[in-house]
Amino acid sequence: xxxxxxxxxxxxxxxxxxxxxxxxxxxxxxxxxxxxxxxxxxxxxxxxxxxxxxxxxxxxxxxxxxxxxxxxxxxxxxxxxxxxxxxxxxxxxxxxxxxxxxxxxxxxxxxxxxxxxxxxxxxxxxxxxxxxxxxxxxxxxxxxxxxxxxxxxxxxxxxxxxxxxxxxxxxxxxxxxxxxxxxxxxxxxxxxxxxxxxxxxxxxxxxxxxxxxxxxxxxxxxxxxxxxxxxxxxxxxxxxxxxxxxxxxxxxxxxxxxxxxxxxxxxxxxxxxxxxxxxxxxxxxxxxxxxxxxxxxxxxxxxxxxxxxxxxxxxxxxxxxxxxxxxxxxxxxxxxxxxxxxx
Amino acid sequence: xxxxxxxxxxxxxxxxxxxxxxxxxxxxxxxxxxxxxxxxxxxxxxxxxxxxxxxxxxxxxxxxxxxxxxxxxxxxxxxxxxxxxxxxxxxxxxxxxxxxxxxxxxxxxxxxxxxxxxxxxxxxxxxxxxxxxxxxxxxxxxxxxxxxxxxxxxxxxxxxxxxxxxxxxxxxxxxxxxxxxxxxxxxxxxxxxxxxxxxxxxxxxxxxxxxxxxxxxxxxxxxxxxxxxxxxxxxxxxxxxxxxxxxxxxxxxxxxxxxxxxxxxxxxxxxxxxxxxxxxxxxxxxxxxxxxxxxxxxxxxxxxxxxxxxxxxxxxxxxxxxxxxxxxxxxxxxxxxxxxxxx
DNA sequence: GTGAAAGCGCTAACAT
DNA sequence: ATGTTAGCGCTTTCAC
Numbered sequence: 001x002x003x004x005x006x007x008x009x010x011x012x013x014x015x016x017x018x019x020x021x022x023x024x025x026x027x028x029x030x031x032x033x034x035x036x037x038x039x040x041x042x043x044x045x046x047x048x049x050x051x052x053x054x055x056x057x058x059x060x061x062x063x064x065x066x067x068x069x070x071x072x073x074x075x076x077x078x079x080x081x082x083x084x085x086x087x088x089x090x091x092x093x094x095x096x097x098x099x100x101x102x103x104x105x106x107x108x109x110x111x112x113x114x115x116x117x118x119x120x121x122x123x124x125x126x127x128x129x130x131x132x133x134x135x136x137x138x139x140x141x142x143x144x145x146x147x148x149x150x151x152x153x154x155x156x157x158x159x160x161x162x163x164x165x166x167x168x169x170x171x172x173x174x175x176x177x178x179x180x181x182x183x184x185x186x187x188x189x190x191x192x193x194x195x196x197x198x199x200x201x202x203x204x205x206x207x208x209x210x211x212x213x214x215x216x217x218x219x220x221x222x223x224x225x226x227x228x229x230x231x232x233x234x235x236x237x238x239x240x241x242x243x244x245x246x247x248x249x250x251x252x253x254x255x256x257x258x259x260x261x262x263x264x265x266x267x268x269x270x271x272x273x274x275x276x277x278x279x280x281x282x283x284x285x286x287x288x289x290x291x292x293x294x295x296x297x298x299x300x301x302x303x304x305x306x307x308x309x310x311x312x313x314x315x316x317x318x319x320x321x322x323x324x325x326x327x328x329x330x331x332x333x334x335x336x337x338x339x340x341x342x343x
Numbered sequence: 344x345x346x347x348x349x350x351x352x353x354x355x356x357x358x359x360x361x362x363x364x365x366x367x368x369x370x371x372x373x374x375x376x377x378x379x380x381x382x383x384x385x386x387x388x389x390x391x392x393x394x395x396x397x398x399x400x401x402x403x404x405x406x407x408x409x410x411x412x413x414x415x416x417x418x419x420x421x422x423x424x425x426x427x428x429x430x431x432x433x434x435x436x437x438x439x440x441x442x443x444x445x446x447x448x449x450x451x452x453x454x455x456x457x458x459x460x461x462x463x464x465x466x467x468x469x470x471x472x473x474x475x476x477x478x479x480x481x482x483x484x485x486x487x488x489x490x491x492x493x494x495x496x497x498x499x500x501x502x503x504x505x506x507x508x509x510x511x512x513x514x515x516x517x518x519x520x521x522x523x524x525x526x527x528x529x530x531x532x533x534x535x536x537x538x539x540x541x542x543x544x545x546x547x548x549x550x551x552x553x554x555x556x557x558x559x560x561x562x563x564x565x566x567x568x569x570x571x572x573x574x575x576x577x578x579x580x581x582x583x584x585x586x587x588x589x590x591x592x593x594x595x596x597x598x599x600x601x602x603x604x605x606x607x608x609x610x611x612x613x614x615x616x617x618x619x620x621x622x623x624x625x626x627x628x629x630x631x632x633x634x635x636x637x638x639x640x641x642x643x644x645x646x647x648x649x650x651x652x653x654x655x656x657x658x659x660x661x662x663x664x665x666x667x668x669x670x671x672x673x674x675x676x677x678x679x680x681x682x683x684x685x686x
Numbered sequence: 687g688t689g690a691a692a693g694c695g696c697t698a699a700c701a702t
Numbered sequence: 703a704t705g706t707t708a709g710c711g712c713t714t715t716c717a718c
């Protein structure tokens with residue numbers, strides 16, 4: 001039977017033979033171990049080149065009990081929010097010589113467990129558990145992980161001693177509100193998503209804090225709560241504009257809500273931003289395509305992913321890990337719907 | 344020094360010892376090799392359970408020269424088009440017991456080469472080379488791959504004997520045009536992207552074919568070519584509407600173009616779809632958020648990814664591979680901008 | 687500076 | 703039906 005080797009059948013032995021040295025020596029030059037004479041080093045290098053030798057990392061991993069591989073399990077590969085995080089994780093990992101396994105759990109614990117099972121069997125050095133939905137608390141990983149480090153991304157836990165990374169929704173709520181305040185708006189409506197989402201609560205608190213810091217009284221009548229979708233945004237904006245004293249700005253806790261609010265305002269013949277300024281939240285793909293293009297608060301997805309990668313790699317290098325929740329600051333994306341002068 | 348094993352230090356030996364059998368026997372029960380007495384089988388299973396034993400897949404891979412792992416190299420992890428393909432690849436792979444390495448080349452050959460290098464070193468069983476931009480031809484992989492199967496996704500080559508998978512842009516162009524024709528539109532403008540993109544050429548040909556099949560003469564004055572962005576869509580739609588005989592529908596070769604066209608039509612006070620129907624292409628995330636929501640031609644990204652995964656896995660199983668370009672049919676996404684009655 | 691030998695954890699002939 | 707043996711390709715003492 002022919003040799004059914006996956007890629008290259010040439011081994012360290014073949015190189016050693018051609019270079020007329022021992023496999024041990026070849027290994028040393030491959031791994032930059034000092035105390036190899038320059039002369040033999042060159043001979044080995046030449047042999048490697050000639051044979052187009054590529055070390056078998058599987059064998060090396062077995063020997064060193066270390067794979068330079070991490071696992072990324074996400075519950076969402078449809079990906080409104082996951083793409084940017086994945087990108088920065090991949091970047092951090094590959095920069096440091098690590099590869100990343102991509103796994104989709106669809107949010108099902110049984111699938112998460114199955115993926116963890118194979119990741120552990122494949123001896124990954126660490127695992128990132130990433131969510132693609134609104135921030136929420138969740139429990140421990142679906143499987144006992146032994147000594148493999150984990151970090152939670154876009155979700156958090158208090159069950160387990162691991163670092164968690166989420167956006168600073170409160171800060172984002174304050175940021176958007178402050179921006180409108182600084183543009184001279186004084187009656188700022190707040191159109192929120194369901195309050196059982198932490199993001200909604202936090203964003204609302206941020207809104208209230210910013211108001212207070214500017215010496216503006218909080219008016220509960222200006223706050224409306226619905227679902228996350230356009231329809232809610234449309235209806236709640238209409239409610240707000242029907243107030244005896246309608247707002248001069250609407251801050252929506254999601255871009256979908258803002259899209260609906262824009263519809264309502266257009267329907268009322270109001271000019272945006274002259275009559276009513278609008279700010280969204282999430283920086284979704286479509287926000288720049290709204291009319292007018294939507295000013296919004298961007299989730300720091302890229303930074304969150306980098307941080308997750310860095311924390312995990314540090315943990316893999318043996319740095320002790322703590323139960324911390326990192327809240328990464330959101331940023332303001334200025335477009336036309338808020339009425340700010342272009343930068 | 345303490346045992347610095349990544350996850351579980353318990354090996355097949357430990358299990359064997361506890362179950363009072365040889366490692367070989369344990370291996371047999373793990374791998375469902377027949378001719379193990381039910382009695383010892385149970386003893387082994389119990390030992391595995393008690394020790395929480397998990398086979399070391401790295402060791403197994405070394406032994407079997409087979410990793411059940413594939414590599415996915417993409418040039419774009421910002422991801423307008425890649426997410427859906429990734430998702431289906433992951434799904435097909437994990438269903439068949441394969442894991443997937445995610446790599447981003449940023450479109451740079453040097454990075455592609457580096458990634459290929461480590462994928463091969465890690466003994467992947469196969470590789471998917473995925474693009475995230477408009478379909479185009481590209482050359483051979485940046486590295487000699489030996490006998491590792493490859494498939495090209497959302498890009499193609501004629502340099503190498505591999506399967507390639509791209510969307511059927513021609514069919515998509517015909518599909519959108521036919522849809523408008525069937526709705527009774529007779530003067531259909533076509534707003535295209537740069538002609539050096541294959542997608543533009545193909546979509547235009549599809550448009551022409553559909554026209555011909557309906558017995559409508561092709562009028563070159565109705566075809567405009569620009570860039571892919573909104574600004575072009577806006578300008579070209581204005582040009583079209585300024586014609587002595589303006590169109591009653593505009594088919595745009597991308598959703599960005601369509602967004603711009605929508606702007607122009609709104610500016611002219613035209614009703615969509617009553618006065619002018621609009622159809623886009625690509626089914627971008629924002630297309631459903633247009634006003635009115637945009638009817639568009641969806642790229643079959645999910646299907647393309649599945650096909651890529653399936654072809655690759657078959658190749659890994661030894662099925663011979665051919666130089667074929669698979670063109671996967673696009674689908675019509677009916678929304679409000681075309682004036683079709685809702686399904 | 688270089689090599690011999692042992693072994694990472696597993697599987698697959700081959701015996702028994 | 704079970705065990706013995708011999709590696710998979712590599713790294714790492716430890717001699718020399």
